Amino acid sequence: MQIPRIGVIGGGQLARMMVPPAVALGLELHVLAETDGSSAAIAATAVGDYNQFEVVRDFAKTVDVITFDHEHVPLTILERLEAEGFSVQPPAKALAFAQNKLHMRARLAQLNLPMPAWREIHTAAQLDEFIAQHGGVAILKTPIGGYDGKGVRVIRSSGDAADWFENIERLGGALLAEEKVAFTRELAQLSARNSSGDFATWSLVETRQENGVCSVVISPAPNANQTTLDHAAQIARTISEGLGVTGVLAVEMFETSDGRLLINELAMRPHNSGHFSIDGSVTSQFEQHLRAVANLPLGDTSSTAAAAVMVNLLGVDDSNDFVRHFDKAMREHPSAKLHTYGKTARSGRKMGHVTVLDQTSAAALDVAQAAAEVLRRG
Amino acid sequence: MQIPRIGVIGGGQLARMMVPPAVALGLELHVLAETDGSSAAIAATAVGDYNQFEVVRDFAKTVDVITFDHEHVPLTILERLEAEGFSVQPPAKALAFAQNKLHMRARLAQLNLPMPAWREIHTAAQLDEFIAQHGGVAILKTPIGGYDGKGVRVIRSSGDAADWFENIERLGGALLAEEKVAFTRELAQLSARNSSGDFATWSLVETRQENGVCSVVISPAPNANQTTLDHAAQIARTISEGLGVTGVLAVEMFETSDGRLLINELAMRPHNSGHFSIDGSVTSQFEQHLRAVANLPLGDTSSTAAAAVMVNLLGVDDSNDFVRHFDKAMREHPSAKLHTYGKTARSGRKMGHVTVLDQTSAAALDVAQAAAEVLRRG
Numbered sequence: 001m002q003i004p005r006i007g008v009i010g011g012g013q014l015a016r017m018m019v020p021p022a023v024a025l026g027l028e029l030h031v032l033a034e035t036d037g038s039s040a041a042i043a044a045t046a047v048g049d050y051n052q053f054e055v056v057r058d059f060a061k062t063v064d065v066i067t068f069d070h071e072h073v074p075l076t077i078l079e080r081l082e083a084e085g086f087s088v089q090p091p092a093k094a095l096a097f098a099q100n101k102l103h104m105r106a107r108l109a110q111l112n113l114p115m116p117a118w119r120e121i122h123t124a125a126q127l128d129e130f131i132a133q134h135g136g137v138a139i140l141k142t143p144i145g146g147y148d149g150k151g152v153r154v155i156r157s158s159g160d161a162a163d164w165f166e167n168i169e170r171l172g173g174a175l176l177a178e179e180k181v182a183f184t185r186e187l188a189q190l191s192a193r194n195s196s197g198d199f200a201t202w203s204l205v206e207t208r209q210e211n212g213v214c215s216v217v218i219s220p221a222p223n224a225n226q227t228t229l230d231h232a233a234q235i236a237r238t239i240s241e242g243l244g245v246t247g248v249l250a251v252e253m254f255e256t257s258d259g260r261l262l263i264n265e266l267a268m269r270p271h272n273s274g275h276f277s278i279d280g281s282v283t284s285q286f287e288q289h290l291r292a293v294a295n296l297p298l299g300d301t302s303s304t305a306a307a308a309v310m311v312n313l314l315g316v317d318d319s320n321d322f323v324r325h326f327d328k329a330m331r332e333h334p335s336a337k338l339h340t341y342g343k344t345a346r347s348g349r350k351m352g353h354v355t356v357l358d359q360t361s362a363a364a365l366d367v368a369q370a371a372a373e374v375l376r377r378g
Numbered sequence: 379m380q381i382p383r384i385g386v387i388g389g390g391q392l393a394r395m396m397v398p399p400a401v402a403l404g405l406e407l408h409v410l411a412e413t414d415g416s417s418a419a420i421a422a423t424a425v426g427d428y429n430q431f432e433v434v435r436d437f438a439k440t441v442d443v444i445t446f447d448h449e450h451v452p453l454t455i456l457e458r459l460e461a462e463g464f465s466v467q468p469p470a471k472a473l474a475f476a477q478n479k480l481h482m483r484a485r486l487a488q489l490n491l492p493m494p495a496w497r498e499i500h501t502a503a504q505l506d507e508f509i510a511q512h513g514g515v516a517i518l519k520t521p522i523g524g525y526d527g528k529g530v531r532v533i534r535s536s537g538d539a540a541d542w543f544e545n546i547e548r549l550g551g552a553l554l555a556e557e558k559v560a561f562t563r564e565l566a567q568l569s570a571r572n573s574s575g576d577f578a579t580w581s582l583v584e585t586r587q588e589n590g591v592c593s594v595v596i597s598p599a600p601n602a603n604q605t606t607l608d609h610a611a612q613i614a615r616t617i618s619e620g621l622g623v624t625g626v627l628a629v630e631m632f633e634t635s636d637g638r639l640l641i642n643e644l645a646m647r648p649h650n651s652g653h654f655s656i657d658g659s660v661t662s663q664f665e666q667h668l669r670a671v672a673n674l675p676l677g678d679t680s681s682t683a684a685a686a687v688m689v690n691l692l693g694v695d696d697s698n699d700f701v702r703h704f705d706k707a708m709r710e711h712p713s714a715k716l717h718t719y720g721k722t723a724r725s726g727r728k729m730g731h732v733t734v735l736d737q738t739s740a741a742a743l744d745v746a747q748a749a750a751e752v753l754r755r756g
Contacts, residue, residue: 001705020398023420024656026701026718026730042401042420278402282713282735297708304682304735323404327379330675335660340404352404357660357682 003027004087004294007059009050010069011038013341013350014270014286017278019043021287027294031069032059039341040069053077060086067247067293068269071098072145089195089246089293090268097243098268101176102143108263111242113235115263116254117179124158124165130177131156137180140164143172152212154180181262183254187221187228188273190285191236192248192301194292199240201233202281202301207252207273213350214272216368217310218361219280219303231261239266248289250274272312272350277301279337279355280308305357309364311372313340315349322352322375329374336371381405382465382672385437387428388447389416391719391728392648392664395656397421399665405672409447410437417719418447431455438464445625445671446647449476450523467573467624467671468646475621476646479554480521486641489620491613493641494632495557502536502543508555509534515558518542521550530590532558559640561632565599565606566651568663569614570626570679572670577618579611580659580679585630585651591728592650594746595688596739597658597681609639617644626667628652650690650728655679657715657733658686683735687742689750691718691730699723700730700753707752714749 006022008015011033019042022029032055033044045062048055050073057080060066065087078092090098097104105118117134121127131138140161142151151171155161164171186209190202203220224232232253240249250271252264274285283291283299291298313322322340329338333356340352354372358364384400386393389411397420400407410433411422423440426433428451435458438444443465456470468476475482483496495512499505509516518539520529529549533539542549564587568580581598602610610631618627628649630642652663661669661677669676691700700718707716711734718730732750736742 001702003701003704016401019401019420023394023397023401024715024717025704026699026720042397282715291708296704297712299708300713302713321404323381324379326381326403326674330669330677334675335678335680337402337660339402342404 003296004064005030005062006290006294007032007063007066008040008043008069009056009059009066009073010034011040011044012069013039013343015040015043015069016341017270017275017286017339018290020278021284021290025287025290027290028063029290030059030063032056039343041342051077053080057081057084057086065089065293067289068095071095071268075099091244091246094244094246095268098266100143100172101141101265102172102174104266105176107243108239111238113238113263114261115178116181119177121175121177122168127155127158127161127175127177131158134179139178139180141176141178143174143176145171150212181254181256183262184257185255186264187224187232187253187255187261188217188271189232189236189251189253190248190271190274190277191233191240191251192285192288192292192298193240193245194295194298195246196295197241198292198298199237200288200298200301201236202274202277202285203303204229204232205273205276213312213314213348215312215314216365217273217276218365219276219308219310220361222361228255228259228261235261235263239263246295247292248274248285275339275353276308276310276355278339280304280357306359307361307364308355308357309361309368310353310355311365311368312350313352313354313372313375315346315351316376317345317347319345320376320378321345325375325378328378329371332374333367333371336367338371338375381674382442383408383440384668384672385410385441385444386418386421386447387434387437387444387451388412389418389422390447391417391721393418393421393447394719395648395653395664395717396668398656399662399668403665403668405668406441407668408437408441410434417721419720429455431458435459435462435464443467443671445667446473449473449646453477469622469624472622472624473646476644478521478550479519479643480550480552482644483554485621486617489616491616491641492639494559497555499553499555500546505533505536505539505553505555509536512557517556517558519554519556521552521554523549528590559632559634561640562635563633564642565602565610565631565633565639566595566649567610567614567629567631568626568649568652568655569611569618569629570663570666570670570676571618571623572673572676573624574673575619576670576676577615578666578676578679579614580652580655580663581681582607582610583651583654591690591692591726593690593692594743595651595654596743597654597686597688598739600739606633606637606639613639613641617641624673625670626652626663653717653731654686654688654733656717658682658735684737685739685742686733686735687739687746688731688733689743689746690728691732691750691753693724693727693729694754695725696723698754698756703753703756706756707749710752711745711749714745716749716753
C-alpha cells in the first residue's frame with residue numbers, strides 16, 4: 001500500500017505539532033503556511049493565501065490528501081477541490097458544520113444530542129425574547145469566524161450586540177443565541193475517525209478556561225463516573241459519524257450539577273484540549289490525526305500515566321518567548337515536558353504548553369503550574 | 379539566558395531523531411548532511427563533506443554548538459574548530475577516545491574500569507602470543523572506523539588477519555586484540571552529562587545482536603540485581619567524567635556468569651541501545667542529548683512503563699521501506715510505536731525500529747517482534 005503524502009493548510013502550532021509524529025513514523029508531511037517563519041516553518045513547502053483557490057490547488061497537487069491546521073479555509077474552495085478529485089479530510093460536508101455554529105446546532109439537534117437551549121437570531125426582538133425566556137441573560141455568538149473567546153458575548157439585552165446586528169450579513173447572516181448554562185465544570189472528549197470508519201476516543205478530560213481561552217487540561221477528568229464517560233464517548237461517536245468527520249474531533253461540553261452533558265463547541269482537528277496526549281497517551285492526537293486522514297488504522301489511545309495535566313503558555317508580553325527561561329524551569333522541574341511553538345512573543349498569544357505526568361492529577365497540576373510560572377516570570 | 383542554536387554534523391537517523399524533541403521544545407536545530415535527501419533532510423541547512431575543514435567551519439558559523447550524528451569527523455578538524463573558539467560537544471579530547479579503540483582501552487585501564495583482557499598489537503607474533511594466552515581465540519579489532527560489526531573479527535591465528543597486517547598503517551597503526559569473553563548476555567548503560575557536570579542515567583538495558591548489529595533492546599534489563607544496576611551506572615559515570623564526555627554516552631558491556639560487567643564498546647552520541655527511550659522514558663536520549671550539548675539541565679529519565687522493548691528494522695531487500703506495510707502492522711498492533719528513517723531500502727540497512735511498552739518485557743517483546751515481522755514480510 002502506498003501511504004499518502006499529507007498536506008496541511010495552515011502553518012500554526014497544530015501543523016507544527018504534526019511534524020514530530022510525521023518524522024517518527026516516516027510519513028511525508030507538507031505545510032501550506034500563511035507566511036515565512038510560521039510556527040510550522042520546518043515543514044512548510046509552500047507559502048500563500050489559503051483564500052485563493054489557485055494557491056490551494058497548486059499545493060494540493062503536491063500531496064495525496066489535504067487536512068487542516070485551522071477551520072478558516074473557505075468552504076467554496078474545499079468543495080471545488082473535491083469536485084476536481086482531491087481528497088479533503090475532514091471533507092467539506094463535515095467542515096461546513098465546524099465553520100458555521102448555526103449549521104452545527106441544527107445538525108446536532110437532528111441527531112438528538114444534548115445542548116444548551118439555542119435559537120437562530122435575525123432581529124433584536126427575537127434576541128430579547130430569547131433572553132427573557134432564559135433568565136435575563138444569554139450567550140450570543142457569531143456563527144462564523146469565532147475562536148478562543150472571540151465572537152462570543154454574554155449579553156442581557158439586544159442592545160449589548162447592536163454592533164453585531166449592524167454587521168449581521170458579514171457575520172453569517174444571523175446570530176446564535178444560547179442559554180447561559182449553570183455548569184459545574186467543562187469537559188472535552190477527544191476522538192478520531194478514519195474514512196474506513198475506525199473510531200477511537202481518548203480519556204475524557206476536564207478543561208479550565210481563562211478569558212475564554214483554554215488554560216488547563218486534566219486527564220482523565222477527576223471523579224467522572226462510568227455513565228458520564230460512556231455518555232461523552234457516545235456523543236463524540238454520534239457527532240463523528242453523523243457529521244462524517246475524519247481526523248481528530250474535539251467536543252467541548254458543559255457538565256451540570258445534575259450530571260448532564262451539554263455540547264458547547266466542536267473542533268474538527270487536533271485541539272488544545274488534546275495536547276496532553278503528546279506525552280500522556282500511547283498515540284498522540286497529532287499522530288492519530290495523521291493516521292486518520294491517511295486512512296490508516298488508528299493507534300492505541302491508552303494513557304501512559306495515571307494522570308496528565310497540561311497548562312497553556314500564553315504570551316505575557318512582547319519579549320518573553322518562554323525559551324529564555326528554560327534553564328531555570330528545567331532545573332527546578334526535570335519531569336515537566338516543555339513545548340514552545342517558535343512564535344514571536346505577544347501578550348495573550350498561544351506560545352506553548354507544559355505537560356506533567358504523575359500518580360495524581362493534583363500532583364501533576366502542581367508541577368505543571370509551577371513550571372509554567374517559571375517560564376512566565378523567570 | 380540565550381539558548382544555543384545546535385548544529386549536528388551528519389544527516390543520519392540519529393540527527394533525524396533529534397528533530398522531534400527540537401520541534402517540541404522549540405530549539406533551533408541545524409544539520410550538516412552528507413547528501414541531499416538524507417535521513418535528517420527536514421532539518422538539513424547545509425550539505426557537504428565533513429572531511430573538509432572549510433565546509434565544517436562554514437556550518438559551525440551558523441550555530442552556537444556543534445554535535446554529532448556519528449563519530450567520523452576527523453579529530454584534526456574538531457581541534458581546529460575548538461582552537462578557533464567554536465563549541466564542540468562532546469569535545470575533541472573526549473571524542474578522541476571514541477574514535478580510537480586503543481586510546482579508549484588505555485584510558486579505561488587508567489580509570490581502573492573492568493574490561494576484557496586486551497593488548498595493542500603491532501606484529502603477528504604479538505597476536506599469536508595473545509591468542510595462545512587466551513584459549514586459542516581472540517577478538518581482533520581495527521582501532522578506527524569500525525561500527526555495527528565492521529572492523530571486528532573472531533580469529534584463531536594471526537593468519538586470519540593477514541590482510542589487516544598488510545594495511546595496518548591505514549587502519550590506525552596497530553590492532554586491538556581482546557579476550558573473547560564467555561558472556562551470558564550483553565547490557566548497555568545509557569547516560570548523559572552536560573558541561574556543568576549534571577549527570578543522568580536511564581535504566582540498564584539488555585541488548586541482543588545479530589551478525590554484530592543490534593536487533594533487540596529490553597528495558598529494563600530483566601533480572602538485574604541492584605549491585606549490577608549500581609555498578610553499571612557507576613561505570614557510565616566514571617567514563618563520562620573521566621573522559622570529559624558531554625551529551626549522551628552509551629556503554630556496551632558483557633555480563634558474565636559470575637556477575638562481572640566488562641566494557642565492550644562506547645558511543646558518545648545517542649545510540650541504538652537507547653531508542654526505546656523515545657517512547658519509554660519521560661526524557662528520550664534525543665531530547666537529553668540536545669539539553670546536554672546546550673548545557674541545559676537534564677530531564678527526568680524515569681521509565682513511562684514497566685517494560686519497553688525495541689526491535690530494529692533492518693532492510694530485508696532493496697524495495698521494502700517498511701512504510702508500505704504500515705496498514706497491516708497498525709491494524710494488527712495498535713500499541714506498537716513504529717519508526718522509520720526515511721531511507722531508501724537496502725538489505726541490512728538500519729531502516730527503522732519498533733518500540734512496544736507493556737507490563738512485562740515478555741509481553742512487549744512478543745508484540746514488538748510480531749509488528750516488526752509484519753513490517754518485514756507484509
